[in-house]
Amino acid sequence: MTISTMRPAPAATPAGNIARPRAWQSRTFINAARVLICVAFLALWEIASRQGWVEETLFGRPSGVWTSMLEYLPSERSLESLRATGAAVGVSFVIGSISGTLAGLILGLSPTLNSIFGPFLAPINSVPRIALAPLFIAWFGLTMTAKVVLAVSIVFFILTENARSAVRSVDADLMTMARVVGLKRASLLLKVVLPSAVPTMFAGLRLTFVYALLGVVASEMVAATGGLGQDIVLYSSSYQINTVFAILVELMAVAIVMNWLFNAAERRLLVWQVS
Known part of the structure; x- marks a missing residue:
């Protein structure tokens, strides 16, 4: 005799409820991450030039570029x-x-x-x-x-x-x-x-x-x-x-x-x- 196991069907998602993207997938987060990367890179470049970690004559510095x-x-x-x-x-x-x-x-x-x-x-x-x-x-x-x-x-x-x-x-x-x-x-x-x-x-x-x-x-x-x-x-x-x-x-x-x-x-x- 075959015994079939009945599983409850998943609850239907209401038509009005649309899956929202996670916080790190939102456009706001992505744009903020882009800005943060650019700012961090420019800040590191500026600090490296001012501290003498790189030669300013060869690499310049963001403030000088501006x-x-x-x-x-x-x-x-x-x-x-x-x-x-x-x-x-x-x-x-x-x-x-x-x-x-x-x-x-x-x-x-x-x-x-x-x-x-x-x-x-x-x-x-x-x-x-x-x-x-x-x-x-x-x-x-x-x-x-x-x-x-x-x-x-x-x-x-x-x-x-x-x-x-x-x-x-x-x-x-x-x-x-x-x-x-x-x-x-x-x-x-x-x-x-x-x-x-x-x-x-x-x-x-x-x-x-x-x-x-x-x-x-x-x-x-x-x-x-x-x-x-x-x-x-x-x-x-x-x-x-x-x-x-x-x-x-x-x-x-x-x-x-x-x-x-x-x-x-x-x-x-x-x-x-x-x-």
Whole structure:
């Protein structure tokens, strides 16, 4: 004879009672922890510099960085350098993102072209761009063109691979159904491929802006007539480390603002994805 053991069913949670996150999982706690980490790091840095644990000439100190920011950022030199770097980053990002996205879409939609050109992407992209900076400078001189070409060479290949992967990751059943109902290449691209690939492509755009900024600054550090990269080299060579950190803070602020703008644009353009 089989004896079945009856266990009481768990009590149903009232519809109005929603599980609340634990205290250390709340947004307030997370934000407070972030602030505390930053404050602790800056305080330790300041104390270490004042007590002589680290050499101030080489490492600077937060109070000195703040003073340098107040002196450098509003200066004419800073504004001129920011304009030079910003113009190069903007041009390289637009050229690289458009050409790279188009190339990736073409490779993703054409198996034949992908088989021909796809194997070349990884070897070419593996070449260190900073090693090409002297070559670009020799070709184009100390002009904005050299900086733009270097940054475009980074952005193009990242977005090409990003767009190609995004297209190839589209659901195969969805593509088959679209072809069955008669969608041709243009309609297939606009109505099926792009809506599915846009989220991945937006993530690539956020990433490549940072790489465009890095490429331009790196090129300026090798050789240029102006820009934030040249300022970093100038102040580093004269051991004005606090000013170097002030420039780095400026670059981080630019990257944070642009990342916020990309996130805002993505939320607005992809509002249809919210269920």
